[in-house]
Amino acid sequence: MQFEFSEEDVSFRKSARRWLLENVPTETPPHSGIEAREFALAWLRKRHAGGWSGISWPAEFGGRGLSFERQIIWHEEYVRSGAPTPLDSTFVALNHAGPTVMECGTEEQKTFHLPRILSGNSIWCQGFSEPGAGSDLAGIRTSGRIDGEDLVVNGQKIWTSFADIADYQELLIRTDPGSQRHKGLSWVICDMTLPGITVRPIKNLAGATHFAEVFYDNVRIPLSNVVGALHDGWNVAMTTLGFERRTAAITLQLMMEQKIESLATLFLSRGGDAACSSIGRDIAIARAEAAALRALTYRTLFKDPATAFDGSIVRLFFAELSQRIYGIAMEVLGPRNAEAEQDQEWVYSYLEAFSETIAGGTAEIQRNIIGERILGLPRGGAR
Ligand SMILES: Cc1cc2nc3c(=O)[nH]c(=O)nc-3n(C[C@H](O)[C@H](O)[C@H](O)COP(=O)(O)OP(=O)(O)OC[C@H]3O[C@@H](n4cnc5c(N)ncnc54)[C@H](O)[C@@H]3O)c2cc1C
Structure with missing residues (x-):
């Protein structure tokens, strides 16, 4: 597939190339831990300050509202410049949590979270997989019981990348107690600093600890943090996986x-x-x-x-x-x-x-x- 680039696109490419040439970090990024968080956030903040974060995100959320072609030009120049891998701790937020909130979230959720993500002020992780619910995602058992204005969450997630350094989590839980399989789930924004959350990092084959088990013990999450409709989390999760598998x-x-x-x-x-x-x-x-x-x-x-x-x-x-x-x-x-x-x-x-x-x-x-x-x-x- 070939793109047709306009003269403006070409000049956009030149300015992206110039900016990257002057600003790409020269150090090797740390693989995991708080150093990895600080490195990734500092690099994102620098891009944001230079106007190079959220090229195709709407301007109202801090992006530049430019076309997909421009986004692709940016990606191409990013790679050419030898910039650090984007598979860092900002990946979930920029590539699937943010886009999901943009597509399915309330105005309040969008206004609060999206500018923070783009400006390098929050790290997100993805709490979908559980022991016994990986490939079979509809087998999720972590529950959220409605109690007044809150969901009270109990259960466990596993393989949660960057859980040890994240501020927020896209959390998929069973909120309708009698429900089975794809029905009765909700996609919830979980603040990772809430009482009752325990994160236990897991070391991988390469010796890095960038994923973890996460335990929830009566964690109270406001119902206003549900993204999309309550009990309709499966559809929201499919939106997330669509972003994750297609464009991320x-x-x-x-x-x-x-x-x-x-x-x-x-x-x-x-x-x-x-x-x-x-x-x-x-x-x-x-x-x-x-x-x-x-x-x-x-x-x-x-x-x-x-x-x-x-x-x-x-x-x-x-x-x-x-x-x-x-x-x-x-x-x-x-x-x-x-x-x-x-x-x-x-x-x-x-x-x-x-x-x-x-x-x-x-x-x-x-x-x-x-x-x-x-x-x-x-x-x-x-x-
Ligand atoms: C590096 C890494 C990062 C990850 N990060 C995250 C994260 O941030 N958040 C998160 O929620 N999860 C994360 N995961 C978890 C990942 O999504 C799951 O590991 C994956 O979905 C597989 O699930 P499982 O490990 O439970 O394996 P299982 O589902 O138990 O699968 C075991 C084996 O059985 C096969 N199998 C299972 N069902 C079928 C079927 N129907 N047909 C054919 N074969 C089948 C599988 O292909 C596999 O070979 C991460 C995993 C890795 C490796």
């Missing part, structure tokens, strides 16, 4: 092309033969697939939301390509080199990439969605 990872997908170029450089610098080796061929295939992924992503971006299931194709393709790229990197490095200090970011990314086919819906679940919702095969699985 554009920059990450564009970054993949850059990673492949770095991999090609690494391969050649270690004496690799680009023309006559299986690794050279694998890198060339990955390069072509990354270009295809970009085209697929752009095509999906401009589709009617009714066809949002296409996001599952993009998500799955991205996840599997990502794992393949870091697998090739390990082959290039070989077992001994992989221990060298200068190669540790490749090793870290390789270990992190295992989670790509789990987070945001596993590869099997994405395949179920593609089979059932796009290809029209008989229904079978969950989520």
Whole structure:
């Protein structure tokens, strides 16, 4: 898919490139903890102060109200500049919690939260998965009992990325006590500082602690924090997952092309033969697939939301390509080199990439969605 860019777009691109050249942080971002929070917020605040936060968000919420084309130009320039990965602790807020509040929230919720998100003043996390309710999201058991003007929340979430450093959570709970499956759920804004919340961080395979278990013990959340209608949380959650699977990872997908170029450089610098080796061929295939992924992503971006299931194709393709790229990197490095200090970011990314086919819906679940919702095969699985 090709975009037609106007003269104004071209001059927008130039000013984005100039600003990024002067302002991109040069330090390596911390992987987790409070340092990761401070780094991500400081970088977002800087973008906001420079007018580069929320390019396509409405001006009334602190954005610039510009077109999707401009948003894409920004993403492209962001990647070209070598800026830090956007998969940081501001990711949930900017890419799916904020957009969900914008689409389904009350005026009060929008006015309070959206400017705070864009200006780098709040970190959000996503409290959907539970032990026993991951792929089968409709199996959620964490409950919210209505008591006066509040919901009293009890239960547990798991795998909540950035829960240890978040201010707010998009929390999916069962609010209609007799309800089953997709019915009777609510999507609620949970203030992570409320009494009764305990966060227990979990260390991952790569040694980082960027997700956690979250426990709720009689946590009182005002009913005014429900986003969308009470008991209609499933539909709101599907809006969130639509953003998460469709548009949230554009920059990450564009970054993949850059990673492949770095991999090609690494391969050649270690004496690799680009023309006559299986690794050279694998890198060339990955390069072509990354270009295809970009085209697929752009095509999906401009589709009617009714066809949002296409996001599952993009998500799955991205996840599997990502794992393949870091697998090739390990082959290039070989077992001994992989221990060298200068190669540790490749090793870290390789270990992190295992989670790509789990987070945001596993590869099997994405395949179920593609089979059932796009290809029209008989229904079978969950989520
Ligand atoms: C890095 C990372 C970050 C995450 N961040 C968050 C977060 O911030 N917030 C949040 O809420 N969750 C988060 N998650 C959780 C993630 O959404 C779940 O792990 C995922 O949905 C899978 O659920 P599960 O772990 O319960 O596995 P299960 O659902 O128990 O699945 C186990 C296996 O069974 C397969 N399976 C299950 N059902 C089917 C089916 N119907 N058909 C075919 N195969 C099936 C799965 O594909 C998988 O291989 C994160 C996970 C990771 C890895």
